[in-house]
Amino acid sequence: MAEVTIQNVKKAYGSTQVIHGIDVKIADGAFVVLVGPSGCGKSTLLRIIAGLEDVTEGAILIGGQEVNDMAPKDRDIAMVFQNYGLYPHMTVAQNMGFALKLSKVSKDEIAQRVARAADILNLDVLLDRYPRQLSGGQRQRVAMGRAIVRNPQVFLFDEPLSNLDAKLRVQMRAEIKQLHQRLKVTTVYVTHDQIEAMTMADLIVVMHDGVVKQAGAPLELYDTPANLFVAGFIGSPSMxxxxxxxxxxxxxxxxxxxxxxxxxxxxxxxxxxxxxxxxxxxxxxxxxxxxxxxxxxxxxxxxxxxxxxxxxxxxxxxxxxxxxxxxxxxxxxxxxxxxxxxxxxxxxxxx
Missing domain, CATH: 2.40.50.140 (Nucleic acid-binding proteins)
Structure with missing residues (x-):
């Protein structure tokens, strides 16, 4: 586990500025949700933390160490994407252990880590199945299991529930929160759904047009929104x-x-x-x-x-x-x- 610090981070694509100097400190073991409408820069910021995008200006620190010039594989993070990205020709167990296999981890160690993650995610009886034999929720669990087996310092989630139906989204919200409470790994979660943010986060960071409009506990943002945007965005139906x-x-x-x-x-x-x-x-x-x-x-x-x-x-x-x-x-x-x-x-x- 590790603290994540975002220091005056700016991101531009040519002359187009998409992130305008963001400062956020994410405590060790916290569950932080980046929320905002499409195009606000939240996924870009997550990809910067992951090392999938370069920083134009500013710094990202993980565990007190600046990682701006560090490759994604060396940042000790695990990312769960909106698209599950499972290999169709591999079983659940093979999908979950594939990254460890590439890292030359021993077969016994891979089996132990996969079994532990499967137990946490209730995937024990599905380890020999292929992705085509799984429901959407089960595939999402496999994607999460693939992240868990790596024992990372930080989990990054990029709108992982947006492909699920409404009932399953509610169920998976609770499961991800329970997973965090059990593993206590620092988690950064991106969503455009303010209900997801309210129900899951320790700290919500509300973004709009590449800036942070307000950061605080869920009920703090609901009870005392700092500005008109946050007041209208947090709460359903809107204020x-x-x-x-x-x-x-x-x-x-x-x-x-x-x-x-x-x-x-x-x-x-x-x-x-x-x-x-x-x-x-x-x-x-x-x-x-x-x-x-x-x-x-x-x-x-x-x-x-x-x-x-x-x-x-x-x-x-x-x-x-x-x-x-x-x-x-x-x-x-x-x-x-x-x-x-x-x-x-x-x-x-x-x-």
Whole structure:
């Protein structure tokens, strides 16, 4: 196991800058998720850590040693890709032990490591099968087993669950987290799925346009997003945003509705703000913001309501089974302490 340090890393392809100076310290044994929309630079950063891409500027340190000029095979890392990349003519056991065979590890040692990894991943009864005889989840386990047998200092995962169906993704999320808790190997995991990030990470690094927008524990990012991008990206459905103006100690929305600002925030008279409210923090109330229902979506455990407030779309999520219908007008209030304020110019958090 080892600490991974990313120091002012920049990456450019010719005149096109894709990573603009990233600093992240990943503690020994931590599970860190790099998350963000497509094109934000997260996979490029992972490939830089792996040595598959060169650094334009800055440094990568693994276990305190700079590895910028070190070949991928010498970095003591193991990578699991989105594509399983299994050899179709090899059995599960042969696939898992192939890298060790290339490294001239003895047959007995290979057998011991493969058996240990198979036991961890519940692949014992599948060792003699070929990839074509496996399900998607089983193939992903084999790819993970191929990484485990190398006993690396660092695991790197590049969107490993994106080829699986929704139910299997949920199962594999739990299995990867359990694997980390058992092996305690430093892990860097890339995904565009913020639910994966929230459920798996010790530390989430939110990236956008080649920069880190915020890094922190999952609930820290959910409860106190540092800026508008993180607020809108973390959480599903996304946070609702309303333009408002501070007048006489209250927030006046664009359509004339009025609500109280969060406690403890000082706003100047006439100050323009963006008010953020998470869909799940809204409740139906006798007094509150008035909206007209457009669509009602029962999911079983929850009811998702798409509505219009002040001419703009919004979403509310209720766990209670309200009798709601399109065209109905409802009033909603936010739960105490659950309002978020942002500066519309800087997009930074105000409270």
């Amino acid at each position: 609702n945003f309303f333009e408002a103006t501070a007048t006489n100690g209250m927030l006046h929305l664009a359509d004339g509705q009025i609500t109280a600002p969060p406690a403890g925030v000082a706003l100047s008279e006439g100050q323009a703000v963006l008010l953020g409210i998470r869909p799940e923090d809204l409740t139906i109330a006798e007094t509150g913001l008035e909206a007209t229902i457009d669509v009602v979506e029962p999911t079983g455990a929850e009811i998702h309501v798409n509505a219009t407030l002040g001419g703009k779309p919004m979403t509310a999520v209720f766990r209670e089974r309200h009798d709601l219908a399109p065209g109905q007008t409802i009033r909603m209030a936010a739960r105490a302490g659950r309002l978020h304020l942002f500066d519309p110019k800087t997009e930074m958090r105000l409270n």
